[in-house]
Amino acid sequence: MTETTDFEAKADIAEIAVERYKQGLLTRRGFIAAMGALGILPALSGKTMAATTEIIVVNWGGKAKDILQEVMCDTYTKETGIKVTVDGAGPSAGKIRAMVESNAVVWDLCDSGAGSALILEKAGVTQPIDYSIVDKSKVLDGAVYNNGVGNYVYSYVLASNPKLLGGNVPQSWEDVWNVKDFPGMRTFRKSVRGMLESATMSMGVAPKDVYEALGTDDGIKASIDRFRQLREHVIVWGSGSDSQNLFLQEEVSIGNIWSTRAHLLKDQMEEGSFTVTFNGGVVAPGIWVVPKSNPAGTEEVMKFIAHAQTPELQVKWLEMIGCGPANPAAAALVPDSMQKWNPSSPENLATQIMYNDTWYAKNQISAEELYVDALIN
Amino acid sequence: MPRLNDQIRYWMLVLPALAIMVIFYILPVLGIWEISFTEPATGFGNYVKMTESNAVKTSFILTFRVAAITTVGCLLLGYIVAYAISNFVSRLTPLMMALVLLPFWVSVLIRSFSWIILLGRSGLVNDTLRDIGLVTSPLRLMHNELGVLIAMIHVMLPFAVLPMLANMRGISRSYTDAARGLGASEWTAFRSVYFPQTLPGVFSGALLVFVLSLGFFVTPALLGGGRVLMISEYITYQIQEFLAWGLGSALSVALLVATALVLLIAARFVNLKSALLERN
Numbered sequence: 001m002t003e004t005t006d007f008e009a010k011a012d013i014a015e016i017a018v019e020r021y022k023q024g025l026l027t028r029r030g031f032i033a034a035m036g037a038l039g040i041l042p043a044l045s046g047k048t049m050a051a052t053t054e055i056i057v058v059n060w061g062g063k064a065k066d067i068l069q070e071v072m073c074d075t076y077t078k079e080t081g082i083k084v085t086v087d088g089a090g091p092s093a094g095k096i097r098a099m100v101e102s103n104a105v106v107w108d109l110c111d112s113g114a115g116s117a118l119i120l121e122k123a124g125v126t127q128p129i130d131y132s133i134v135d136k137s138k139v140l141d142g143a144v145y146n147n148g149v150g151n152y153v154y155s156y157v158l159a160s161n162p163k164l165l166g167g168n169v170p171q172s173w174e175d176v177w178n179v180k181d182f183p184g185m186r187t188f189r190k191s192v193r194g195m196l197e198s199a200t201m202s203m204g205v206a207p208k209d210v211y212e213a214l215g216t217d218d219g220i221k222a223s224i225d226r227f228r229q230l231r232e233h234v235i236v237w238g239s240g241s242d243s244q245n246l247f248l249q250e251e252v253s254i255g256n257i258w259s260t261r262a263h264l265l266k267d268q269m270e271e272g273s274f275t276v277t278f279n280g281g282v283v284a285p286g287i288w289v290v291p292k293s294n295p296a297g298t299e300e301v302m303k304f305i306a307h308a309q310t311p312e313l314q315v316k317w318l319e320m321i322g323c324g325p326a327n328p329a330a331a332a333l334v335p336d337s338m339q340k341w342n343p344s345s346p347e348n349l350a351t352q353i354m355y356n357d358t359w360y361a362k363n364q365i366s367a368e369e370l371y372v373d374a375l376i377n
Numbered sequence: 378m379p380r381l382n383d384q385i386r387y388w389m390l391v392l393p394a395l396a397i398m399v400i401f402y403i404l405p406v407l408g409i410w411e412i413s414f415t416e417p418a419t420g421f422g423n424y425v426k427m428t429e430s431n432a433v434k435t436s437f438i439l440t441f442r443v444a445a446i447t448t449v450g451c452l453l454l455g456y457i458v459a460y461a462i463s464n465f466v467s468r469l470t471p472l473m474m475a476l477v478l479l480p481f482w483v484s485v486l487i488r489s490f491s492w493i494i495l496l497g498r499s500g501l502v503n504d505t506l507r508d509i510g511l512v513t514s515p516l517r518l519m520h521n522e523l524g525v526l527i528a529m530i531h532v533m534l535p536f537a538v539l540p541m542l543a544n545m546r547g548i549s550r551s552y553t554d555a556a557r558g559l560g561a562s563e564w565t566a567f568r569s570v571y572f573p574q575t576l577p578g579v580f581s582g583a584l585l586v587f588v589l590s591l592g593f594f595v596t597p598a599l600l601g602g603g604r605v606l607m608i609s610e611y612i613t614y615q616i617q618e619f620l621a622w623g624l625g626s627a628l629s630v631a632l633l634v635a636t637a638l639v640l641l642i643a644a645r646f647v648n649l650k651s652a653l654l655e656r657n
Contacts, residue, residue, distance in 0.1 A: 094617045119620055185520070190603045191618065235520045236603020251498050251520065365619060373432035376439060376606045 054083045055296045055304055059111040060240075061088025067320045068111075072308045084304060091289075093119050100125040100292050108294040108301050114357040115193065115364065117148035117287040127290040133302035138309040138327045140344065142354045143285035150285035151308060152323035155259040155343035155352055156194030157281045163273035164253035173202035173280050176254055177226060179233055184253030187246050188227070190236045192367045193360070194282045197353065198256050199226040201280045211356045220367055228374040236375065247274065259343045263322025266341070276341075278348040284355035285326060318342055406633075409626045416623035423627035433611070433628065437635070440608045443525060443597065444590035448537075450530040451586045452579060455537030459578070462538075463545040477538050485532055489596045492528040493519065496600070520602025528596045536589060537582040544578025580647045584640070591636050608632050 059068055065088035073084035089095075091110035097120065099105050112120065120126045126147040136144055143150025158176065161184075162169050170182050176198070188195050197210050200223045205213045213219045227234065235252055237243035243257040247265050262276045288308075290301050308314075314325035315333045324343035325331060331345060339345045343352070413423050427433050462473050480488060495501050496518035503515040518524055548571065556566040594609040601607075606614075608628060615625035 092617055093620055097620060123620060190614075231604065234602075234604065238598070238603065249497050249499060365621070368619070369430055369432050372606060372611070373430075373435060375604050377431065377435040 053296075054085060055108045055300055056085055056087055056106060057109045057111075057304070058087045058089055058091040058107045060090050062241075064088070064321055067317070071313055071316050071320065072304075075313060076304055076307045079307070080303075082300065082304075092116075093123075096120060096289070096291050097123055097125050103293075105291050105293055106295060107291055108296040109304065110289050110291065111151060112148065112287045112289045114143075114145075114148075114285055114287055114355055115360050117145055117289050118357055118361050120289055121145070121147040125292055127292055127294070127298055129288075129290070129305070130298065130302045133299070134305045135309060138329065140285065140326055140328055143287070143326055145287065148287040148289045149305060150326035151288045151305075152286045152314065152317060152326050153283055153344045154286065154322070154324060155278060155281040155283045155348070156189075156198070156256055157259045157262055157276050157278055157343075158198070158254070159247065159257050159262050159265070159274065159276045160254045161247060161250065161252075161269070161273050162275055163270070164250060169275055170254055171277060171279065173198045174204065176256075177202045177230055179230070182254060184233075185235050185251060186230065186233050187235045187237050187243055187252040187255035187257065189243075189256065190238045192364060192371045194284065194355070195227075195256060195371070196220070196223045196367060197282045198280065199223040202226055207280055207351070207353045210353055211359050214359060214363070220363065220370065224367070224370045224374045227371065231375050234375060244268075259324070259341070260322040263341055278343065279351045281343070281348070281352040282355050283324075283343055283349065283352045286323070410630055412622055413626035413630050416626070423623045424631075426624060427627050427631060432606075433608075436606050436608050436611045437631075439605065440591060440632075441635075443522065443529065443605065443607060444587050444593075446526055447529040447533055447590045448583050448587045450526065451533050451537035452583055454530065455534055455541055455582060456575075456579065458534075459538050459541035459545050463542055463548075477535050477542075480532070480535055485595050486599075488532055489528050489599045492524065492531070492600060496524050496527065519600050520604070522601070522605050524600040524602075525597045525605045528600050529590060529593065532593075532596055533586045533590060536585045540581040540585060541575065541578040544575055544581075548574045577648075580643075584643060584647075587639065588636055591639075592632065 055073075057068065057073060059065055065086050069084075069086040073086055076082065076084050087107070091107060091112060093112065093116040096107070096110060096112070099107065117126070128146050129149045134149055139150045140153060143153070158170065158173065160169055160182075164184055165182055168182060170176050170178075175182055176186060188198075196214060200210045200213050200219070201207060203222065203226065214223060235246060237246060237255070237257065240258055240261050243255060244261050244265060246252045247255065247257075248268060259276070259278070259281070262274075265274050266276070288305055290298065294301060309327050311325065311327050311330035311333055314323075314327050314330040317323045318325055318330075318334060318341075319338060322341060324345075325334070326344070328344075331342075334342050334345065339347065342348060414420070416423075458473070458477065462470060462477075493500070497503065498515045498517075500518070502518060503512070506512045506516065518527070552574070553566045553571050556570040557563070561570070592609050593607060594613070597605050597607045598610050609632070612625045612628045612632075615621040615628065
């Protein structure tokens, strides 16, 4: 799941403890959701049914929840008078499916990811986006789906801690696999998303050829083998806040993490102990999905999605939390000081590749299996 | 007639608990069994997939290994604690009991998280070791199997201590006293008189810890660094990430069957009835 906007972790231990507790709650909720879908619990716990005059937008909680509320929702309420509330419950594909299948839909709009959007579409639990209301031209290429549309973009980037590395900073994925010159633990995601690409590039494959190289079983195996070689130096991150904590607690010196998390880390880490390169990054769009028979109705939600495409608001979103604008028109409005951290700036886009969801739809499950095996076996 | 009345009374007392078990546990479990055979296609597809998967195999081996080592660790430490509490009466006994029970009041999540603070690269343990000059670079105490084992043994320890304690409290001192009186050394008295009497407690503690460890989720997920993927975490992963409920269900059925097998095998060597339903 692309829990891209789960930003609440703070540097201090107390906050992190609360964070862990929250993660525990999520797990329990996930379980309840699953029970709901099995028909054992009549409905999901949590929010009561929303009134039709209110739109419930769900993202991954924490600071991102408040910022989404402020930037996109409150401005919409001001314009139209319709109340929009953000719920940070974490709309994992499992929960959305459980909700729809148990006829207890309380969410109108969910912050999902490219892979999840396709899985959900296939499961038949999301609605098509109405492109007569939502403007296709205001979304980056590759972030337009039948049942989902890009809301912002983020990247899988190479982050490192120069202090732990003695000032020797890895510039490419090749360096990341070089444990002699760049000692210390690395962190990769507990999923192949954005990770196999980096392993492929570490073998000297040019960014533009990555998915072609991964197009064959041998290509996938070769990339998986790279993780097998590196595994004694790998700690895996599950949620975005995990990756953040690993850097904050100096558990790792290098990592392949989300640019949104890097955006927070640059302010939280001491000067000179955190750096990021977008070189060889993988750009992935966050995707809005609308669960079937959502309480506020299709049209209301589509209007809100269209509102969230406003370039000025998207730039504000970037400044406040690092979500790169999905609307190409916003790039020109980003202040120069921010361009360096903007995953969708023209300069950064040039050195990155686009997340290829067709590849994932076809290969992900089998690749995950091999990936897990390479890391634990 | 009084016999029948007794039986009716018996069932009426059992019924509420039984009903709750059937409605909230047995039926959902049957639902899981059904899903494992019907989704995505009817048949044994999920089970075939499962047996063909290296990752699943590794995860199962890992799960059983971690559970076994945890059990051994808990028994060793727990036996000493239980022995001390039940055989040396002192003012400290109530405090020792409290220390065994106290962890139950704190959530597993918080306890596991405390270990992160202790075992981290710049955690208390490593900082102390470095300050007194024992190590130059931090030891890797967590984000690996070692960290998982340390925390699991800590979390599971009360489950080993309590049954052994109950058992030891029921053992009369006069047996060992008699053995000593007949000339046995302290060690011999312990080994051939006291220890055999504690075995039922040891076995029930072992079973409890082992079975609970098999399905354990939180601690390995937090301290394993993602590389100690126990089967329960793997199940969550299938269900939450891939919506592969069929495979996830098949895995949980396999875990259930494996656990049942362990109990069956244990039953060959141990009197389960006395180990689990022991009345002391």
